[in-house]
Amino acid sequence: MLVEGQRNRRVLRRVTGLARSTPGRLSLVALLLISASLLAGALTALSVQRRSDALAALADRSEPLAFAAQEVHRAMADADATAASAFLSGGVESPRLRGRYEADVAKAAAALSAATSESTRSPELSPVLSTLSGQLPVYTGLVETARAHNRQGNPVGAAYLREASHLMRSRLLPAAQELYRAETGNVARDLRGAGALPWSELALGAVLLTALALAQRYLTRKTNRLLNVGLLVATAMAVVSLLWVLAASLLVVARVDSSARDAALVDVLARARIATLSARGDETLTLVARGSGAQYEQRYGEADAQLRELLAQARGMTDAPAVAAAVRHQQRWQEVHARVRAADDGGDVAQAVALALGQDPAGAATAFDALDAGLVEALAGARQGLTDSIARARGALTGAVPVVVLLALGAAAASTAGLWQRLKEYR
Amino acid sequence: MTVALASLPLLCGCAPVPSSAPEIGGGVVEPPRPADVVELPAAPGSATAPPDSCGDPLASLRPTGQQPAPGRMPAGSTMERIQQRGKLIAGVDQNTYLMGFRNPLSGQLEGFDVDMVREVAAAVLGDRDAVQFKVLTSDERIPALERGEVDIVVRTMTVNCERRQRVDFSAVYYLAGQKVLVPTSSDADGIEDLGGRRVCATKGSSSLTNVAAAPSRPIAVGVPNWTDCLVMLQQGQVDAISTDDTILAGFAAQDPYTKVVGPRFTTEPYGMAVPRHHEDFVRFVNGVLERLRADGTWAAIHRRWLGDPPAPPAPPEPVYRD
Numbered sequence: 033m034l035v036e037g038q039r040n041r042r043v044l045r046r047v048t049g050l051a052r053s054t055p056g057r058l059s060l061v062a063l064l065l066i067s068a069s070l071l072a073g074a075l076t077a078l079s080v081q082r083r084s085d086a087l088a089a090l091a092d093r094s095e096p097l098a099f100a101a102q103e104v105h106r107a108m109a110d111a112d113a114t115a116a117s118a119f120l121s122g123g124v125e126s127p128r129l130r131g132r133y134e135a136d137v138a139k140a141a142a143a144l145s146a147a148t149s150e151s152t153r154s155p156e157l158s159p160v161l162s163t164l165s166g167q168l169p170v171y172t173g174l175v176e177t178a179r180a181h182n183r184q185g186n187p188v189g190a191a192y193l194r195e196a197s198h199l200m201r202s203r204l205l206p207a208a209q210e211l212y213r214a215e216t217g218n219v220a221r222d223l224r225g226a227g228a229l230p231w232s233e234l235a236l237g238a239v240l241l242t243a244l245a246l247a248q249r250y251l252t253r254k255t256n257r258l259l260n261v262g263l264l265v266a267t268a269m270a271v272v273s274l275l276w277v278l279a280a281s282l283l284v285v286a287r288v289d290s291s292a293r294d295a296a297l298v299d300v301l302a303r304a305r306i307a308t309l310s311a312r313g314d315e316t317l318t319l320v321a322r323g324s325g326a327q328y329e330q331r332y333g334e335a336d337a338q339l340r341e342l343l344a345q346a347r348g349m350t351d352a353p354a355v356a357a358a359v360r361h362q363q364r365w366q367e368v369h370a371r372v373r374a375a376d377d378g379g380d381v382a383q384a385v386a387l388a389l390g391q392d393p394a395g396a397a398t399a400f401d402a403l404d405a406g407l408v409e410a411l412a413g414a415r416q417g418l419t420d421s422i423a424r425a426r427g428a429l430t431g432a433v434p435v436v437v438l439l440a441l442g443a444a445a446a447s448t449a450g451l452w453q454r455l456k457e458y459r
Numbered sequence: 460m461t462v463a464l465a466s467l468p469l470l471c472g473c474a475p476v477p478s479s480a481p482e483i484g485g486g487v488v489e490p491p492r493p494a495d496v497v498e499l500p501a502a503p504g505s506a507t508a509p510p511d512s513c514g515d516p517l518a519s520l521r522p523t524g525q526q527p528a529p530g531r532m533p534a535g536s537t538m539e540r541i542q543q544r545g546k547l548i549a550g551v552d553q554n555t556y557l558m559g560f561r562n563p564l565s566g567q568l569e570g571f572d573v574d575m576v577r578e579v580a581a582a583v584l585g586d587r588d589a590v591q592f593k594v595l596t597s598d599e600r601i602p603a604l605e606r607g608e609v610d611i612v613v614r615t616m617t618v619n620c621e622r623r624q625r626v627d628f629s630a631v632y633y634l635a636g637q638k639v640l641v642p643t644s645s646d647a648d649g650i651e652d653l654g655g656r657r658v659c660a661t662k663g664s665s666s667l668t669n670v671a672a673a674p675s676r677p678i679a680v681g682v683p684n685w686t687d688c689l690v691m692l693q694q695g696q697v698d699a700i701s702t703d704d705t706i707l708a709g710f711a712a713q714d715p716y717t718k719v720v721g722p723r724f725t726t727e728p729y730g731m732a733v734p735r736h737h738e739d740f741v742r743f744v745n746g747v748l749e750r751l752r753a754d755g756t757w758a759a760i761h762r763r764w765l766g767d768p769p770a771p772p773a774p775p776e777p778v779y780r781d
Contacts, residue, residue, distance in 0.1 A: 120566070155479065162483075170491055186713040187553070187560040188693075191493065191686035198494035322553055322561070322568075323593035379546050379591025385566070 054254060055458040061247050062451040066444045069266065072240040073440020076233050076277055077433050083284060084429045086225035091422045094222045095295075096146070098215035099415065102302045103143035104164065105208035109306055111136035112200045113313035115175050119193050120320050121389055124183065137172055144168065147211060157214055163207040171199050190320075197317070212302075219295055226425065227288035230281035237274030244270060244447070255454055262450015266443040273439035280432045287425035294418035297349045301411045304342035304358075308407060311335035312400050315369060319376060319385055329373070336366065352413055358406035365399035372396055490694060493687035497662065499671050499679040513620040517728055518780035519630040520738055522746030529585030537740040538583050541610055547580040550595040550603050550612035554684040556709030557764045558615050568592050571705070571764040572613045575632060575731070578756065579611060582747045596683045598663025601625050604734045611733055611744070615703060617665040618730040627737065628730035629744045630777035632757075635703035636723025637669055640710050642692065647699060649721025653677040656698040659688035666702035669725050677701075689714065703727045705765065728775065745777065 049056075114133045118125030148161050174196035181189030244267045251260050314332035318325035343362055346355050368387060376384035388396045532538035541547055551573055552559035559572040577587040593609055600612050604626045615635070618628045639658075641647050650658075654675035660667035662681035671679040680697050682688055688700045689710050700710060707719045733741050751757040752774040761771040 119563075158482075167491075174491060181713070182563040185562065185564055187556050187563065188686045188689045188710075188713050189563055190561065191554065191684060191690045194684075194687070195491055195493045195690055199491040202494075321594060323591075324595055324599060379548070381592075 055455055058254075058451055058455050058458075061250065062448055062455075065243060065247055065263075065266070065447040065451070068240050068243045069270065069440050069443040069447065072236040072270075073273070073436055073443075076236050076273070077436045077440075079230070079232050080277060080281070080429065080432045080436060083226055083228070083281065084426070084433070086222050087284070087288075087422060087426045087429065090219065090222040090226060090291075091419070091426060094215065094218040095418065095422065098212070098219050100143045100146040101208070101212040101215040102306075104140055104147060105205065105212050105306055106302070106309065107136045107140035107143060108168075108200060108204050108208055109309035109313065111140065111171075112197055112205075113309050113316060115178075115193060116197065116313055116316040116320060117389055119178070119182070119190065120316055120385060125179075133175075137168075140168060147215070154214065154218075157211060160207045160210050160214075163203060164211065167199060167204050167207075171196055171204060174199065197313075216295075216299055220292075223288055223292050223295065227285050227292065229285060230278060233274070233277045233281060237270065237277070240270050240443075241267065241274070244443075247447070247451075251451075251454060255457075260450045260454070262446045262448070262453065264450075266446035266450065269439045269443040269446065273436050273443075276435055276439075277432060280428050283428040284425045287421050287428065291418055291421040291425065293349070294414055294421060297346065297414040298411065298418055300342050300346045300349065301355075301407060301414055304339055304346060305404065305407045305411065307335045307339040307342060308362075308400070308403055311339060315372070315388060315396065319372075319381070319388055322381065323376075332369070336369075346410070350410070350414065352410050354406050354410035354413060358403055358410060361399050361403035361406055365396060365403055368394065368396040368399055490696060492696065493682055493684075493690055495662075495683050496687070496691070497681045498657075499667070499681060513623050515778060515780070516618050516620045516623050516628075517631055517730075518778045519628060519730070519745055520741045521779040521781060522742050522749055526582070526743070526746045526750070529582055532583065533739075536743075537610075537737045538743055541583050545584070546589050546591045547576070547583060547611065548591045548593060548609050549576040549580075550593050550600060550609040550614055551576060552596075552614045552685070553594045554686040555615060555706050556686075556713055558705055558709065559613075560709070568594075571633070571760060572615065574760045574763070575751075576611070576613045578751055578760075579613075579731070579744060579747055582743070582750075596663070597661040598683075600663070600732065604732055607734055609734075610740070611731055613731045615706060615729055616732050617703075617727040619665060622732070625735070626732045627735055627741050628732055629741060630748055630779070631728040631730055631775045632748055632751075633705070633729040634775045635705045635727040635729060637666055637702060637725040637727060638704045638707055638719050638723055639721050640692070640700045640707040640717050640719050641698065643716050643718050645698070645718075645720075647720060650677065650701060650724055651675045651721075653699055653701075657696070659691055659697040659700045660702050661685055661688070664702065665725075665727065670701050673724075685710075692717065708765065745779075748777065 111133055114129055114136060118129040118133065121129065144161075144164055148165060174192050178189045178192035178196060181187075181192060244263060248260060248263050248267070251263065252258060311332050314328045314335060318328040318332065321328060339362060343355070343359050347359060372384050372387045375381075375387060386392070386395070391397060527533055527538070530542065532542045551568060552570075553561040553568055555570065555572075557570055559568065559570040561567070562569050573592075576590055576592075580590045581587045593603070595603055595609075595612065595614060597614075600614060600616060601622060603609050604612055612626075616622075616628075617635075618631060622628075639647065639650050639653065647653055647656075650670070650673050652675070653673075654677060656677055657680050658670045658677040659680045659682060660670050662683060667679055667681050670677055677699075680691070682691065685702070685706055688697065688702075691697045692700055692710075693714065700707065704719065704723065711717050711719055731744055733744065748757075751760075757774045758771040761774075765771075
């Protein structure tokens with residue numbers, strides 16, 4: 033018992049003696065510097081990796097998913113507007129409208145499968161997705177039933193089309209809108225994650241550099257030698273690592289800023305396109321209702337006002353010629369719409385239908401098609417800008433993680449070597 | 460030591476980590492429905508017709524001796540206003556096959572009621588096509604007349620006391636009666652077999668009131684348009700449709716898997732409705748109807764739209780109150 037106590041005290045004395053002796057202190061400094069450089073390196077690499085992961089999620093998942101969600105919404109709204117036009121044109125619908133409807137359904141289904149593939153990632157979206165994938169076949173079934181009745185001259189066909197349109201507007205489109213909102217929310221979240229200022233990287237680098245400077249001062253005082261080459265190399269490596277990370281991160285932040293502007297433009301244009309399609313559907317349904325379509329005309333007015341506001345917003349965000357053209361086509365469409373309403377309200381249904389659906393260059397159909405085409409072009413341009421700036425941001429981070437890791441290992445090794453030289457002198 | 464650490468996962472087999480993948484949905488199937496379907500609560504006694512307070516509701520105004528020639532309407536009359544406008548604005552239906560419907564092939568409105576409108580237009584303006592049609596649902600008919608949006612409504616509209624207090628009616632131009640349409644597989648033989656089952660009619664129609672008031676207490680389902688009823692019947696969402704036999708005949712013509720059953724359990728006299736305080740126009744329209752009955756036009760229109768092999772019935776006899 034007594035012997036044991038004595039031994040313990042001896043061990044303690046040896047350890048404290050070592051700590052009090054200069055070689056002991058030097059070893060301690062070496063140990064501290066190694067752990068500081070390795071820890072700072074690991075944490076910096078982690079935060080660079082996190083930024084890079086956010087960019088990868090943006091490029092590979094949220095942005096394509098938001099685009100898919102927008103396609104689902106757009107294709108469904110277009111299918112609804114096209115089905116109503118086909119019905120209104122009387123008789124058997126034209127191959128052009130039929131083709132457009134079929135393309136919309138195919139697009140909606142394909143975009144939906146793209147959006148659904150990630151449903152395990154966002155379980156909160158699964159009811160919305162199952163509404164969309166479950167009701168789309170029901171919708172097409174109703175449209176086909178309407179078509180079969182139309183071909184036999186049964187007026188019940190119109191009722192099936194109304195039921196289909198009601199299903200689309202009351203369940204499918206709201207679900208598509210919710211999906212789109214959630215996915216654009218994810219884009220914004222990933223943009224925030226990738227665009228955060230690199231404060232933690234800066235702090236870690238500062239801590240490491242301070243530690244190296246303090247160690248250098250300690251050595252200068254103890255050994256009367258002005259500079260220690262090992263510590264100098266370690267400091268240089270830490271500075272390079274910090275500057276590299278800061279430069280790359282700030283580049284990413286700048287690019288993400290421009291991505292966020294592009295993403296906002298994409299969102300505005302996508303919503304403008306959907307408003308265009310709703311307005312077109314309502315314009316057509318007003319005519320289908322034959323004089324009792326005041327509610328559709330009111331909805332047309334709302335969609336049109338929304339469209340004008342969104343186009344004005346887009347004008348403020350970009351000077352793309354496609355957007356300017358879209359504004360012109362929207363004005364032209366509005367003028368034709370006023371003439372369609374005048375003809376319909378004046379009892380000239382045939383004239384109103386011809387103005388609304390005919391392929392006359394002064395008609396509503398051509399203005400609508402031109403507006404839609406302009407928005408498609410502007411949207412494609414904005415989306416290209418978005419994916420480009422994301423890609424450039426990812427490029428800025430290339431190699432940053434290995435560089436940080438290697439420089440951290442190098443700094444640890446260099447500071448060990450520097451202190452080892454001094455330690456050797458005490459042998 | 461290492462072995463012990465390595466075998467730790469095997470030994471503890473700790474808490475299982477389940478998959479976070481969501482279940483496959485789609486277990487609950489919600490069938491599509493037409494827009495604005497309502498189900499009337501079964502309220503016994505609430506739907507009985509109001510007491511007769513208008514004498515004979517069918518009695519209309521006697522036409523004045525000589526009808527003015529088309530295009531020469533007396534100055535200051537309702538007809539002259541129509542003549543100046545150049546068009547008769549008429550409320551009709553586009554969803555009732557054979558009575559007033561949109562021909563899907565031509566996009567034109569056609570049917571018994573539509574032909575009646577055209578006869579009135581021809582009498583005022585000398586042109587059967589000088590009509591601006593305004594499609595109305597059952598419950599929009601009286602509001603449209605009250606707001607003066609239409610000159611006349613010819614839309615399978617039953618004359619009754621309640622409506623007489625808000626609009627004027629011509630003499631009866633068609634006598635229908637309410638029956639029941641069921642799928643051919645149904646065992647129901649009339650409204651009395653449909654207690655507790657779902658029976659469809661349009662909102663604002665007398666048919667819906669009659670269904671809700673039927674002693675067998677069926678569940679009345681109201682929809683905006685008549686064809687919505689056929690959609691719901693074909694999709695199995697209602698068990699029967701009950702309305703005037705004219706409308707039911709149009710359904711049976713569109714769907715061979717349905718049948719009209721039972722006797723007429725009400726009488727539905729159709730009148731053309733005109734806004735109140737246009738007595739001259741009511742008398743004029745009654746004059747037109749007198750002529751249609753007399754010169755065989757009524758029978759020809761009946762044959763064209765409702766003409767099953769038996770000869771057209773005699774047109775209903777007008778009743779005038781003065």
